[in-house]
Amino acid sequence: MAPRNEVLPGYDVIIVGAGPAGLSAALILGRCRRRVLVCDSGQYRNAAAQAMHGFLSRDGIAPSELRRIGREQLAPYGVELREAAVSGVRAGARRFEVSLEGGERLVCRKLLLATGLVDRLPELAGLREMYGKSVHHCPYCDGWEARDQPIGVYGPGSTGVQLALTMKTWSDDVILFTDGPAPLSEAEEARLARHGVAVRRERIARLEGEDGWLSRVVLADGSAVERRSLFVKARQEQGADLAAKLRCEVTEERGVETAERHEETTTSGVFVAGDASRDVLLAIMAAAEGADAAFGINCALQEEDLA
Incomplete structure (x- = not known):
């Protein structure tokens, strides 16, 4: 040397x-x-x-x-x-x-x-254990594997709107999680509704699943939303x-x-x-x-x- x-x-x-x-x-x-x-x-x-x-x-x-x-x-x-x-x-x-x-x-x-x-991932409990398996950031890389399944999209505020709409290519069942209040514009609200994308504004407590596979998104109020994959706006x-x-x-x-x-x-x-x-x-x-x-x-x- x-x-x-x-x-x-x-x-x-x-x-x-x-x-x-x-x-x-x-x-x-x-x-x-x-x-x-x-x-x-x-x-x-x-x-x-x-x-x-x-x-x-x-x-x-x-x-x-x-x-x-x-x-x-x-x-x-x-x-x-x-x-x-x-x-x-x-x-x-x-x-x-x-x-x-x-x-x-x-x-x-x-x-x-x-x-x-x-990629600076969101600080969500359970995310790291699932990243690369059922939590992803690129629909072109991993959307096919999530096809026709319940898909979640994580995007604080309005940042996840476009990603949520994009995921409609792979599944009819897409929910946008804003992890808190999201002042979406009227046009954004209307577009999401028109394409059947629900919006959940509650804070996220954690992601739950087994062996890296997502089962549900648990919200701060204790309720849970069944999802099989989550795409994040990193x-x-x-x-x-x-x-x-x-x-x-x-x-x-x-x-x-x-x-x-x-x-x-x-x-x-x-x-x-x-x-x-x-x-x-x-x-x-x-x-x-x-x-x-x-x-x-x-x-x-x-x-x-x-x-």
């Missing part, structure tokens, strides 16, 4: 994040004969998920198995994988310096951020602050902003792929963005090499 503060020889690309976006980019760049390092913190947004869905040829696969296959397919191309979190980044003249937890420093010509998002945050440190433009609504050129951010030489850029938040889209970013990165490296 290198001394604590030694800066090691450079990579063409360092990829921060080893989910579908990071691994997809690494595969393309490895095949382009680039020296690539993937840094894996071991923190994944879908860690609680039982299976991934909507990923062509891999529908229903466990997230850990997809990562295993992805890593295995990088081996022939010499891509390096490091089980390490990135603690800091700094832009220099035509290069970036990346600091790992523990003090090791590395340099690269281009940087890809595939650091994803973190607050999302960037999985890392690296984009901000590199002065990339980051907005709450869109995440890390990209310019017109293949997932490049507003900071030259820094690219982003996956949920961090808040496009369509599906694993297959993250993988596609990773491939697009890899194409852009390799083109940029070629321009420099052939100048």
Whole structure:
């Protein structure tokens, strides 16, 4: 292992994040004969998920198995994988310096951020035990499994209205739980009523079920509403602050902003792929963005090499 503060020889690309976006980019760049390092913190947004869905040829696969296959397919191309979190980044003249937890420093010509998002779940008793099994945040990922069942939607105030209406695609029996007073507009009230979505404004005491499977939503007054799944409107945050440190433009609504050129951010030489850029938040889209970013990165490296 290198001394604590030694800066090691450079990579063409360092990829921060080893989910579908990071691994997809690494595969393309490895095949382009680039020296690539993937840094894996071991923190994944879908860690609680039982299976991934909507990923062509891999529908229903466990997230850990997809990562295993992805890593295995990088081996022939010499891509390096490091089980390490990135603690800091700094832009220099035509290069970036990346600091790992523990003090090791590395340099690269281009940087890809595939650091994803973190879902801040509501503090409901029983939710953590059911999350990923019968409590979810993404209808496109888990709505099929809840089809034709009694579905609950959690959204304080009016934030759950659109999600509740969305869930009508999968079930006729949808209830919106606002967990307290909800000053819905007349238009929202009318739209929910028109589509048969009931609204419960009582505070929620806890979720009850067995072995991770929801049975009922217990309200503060002691009454209970039978439900088989709950979809929550979760607050999302960037999985890392690296984009901000590199002065990339980051907005709450869109995440890390990209310019017109293949997932490049507003900071030259820094690219982003996956949920961090808040496009369509599906694993297959993250993988596609990773491939697009890899194409852009390799083109940029070629321009420099052939100048």
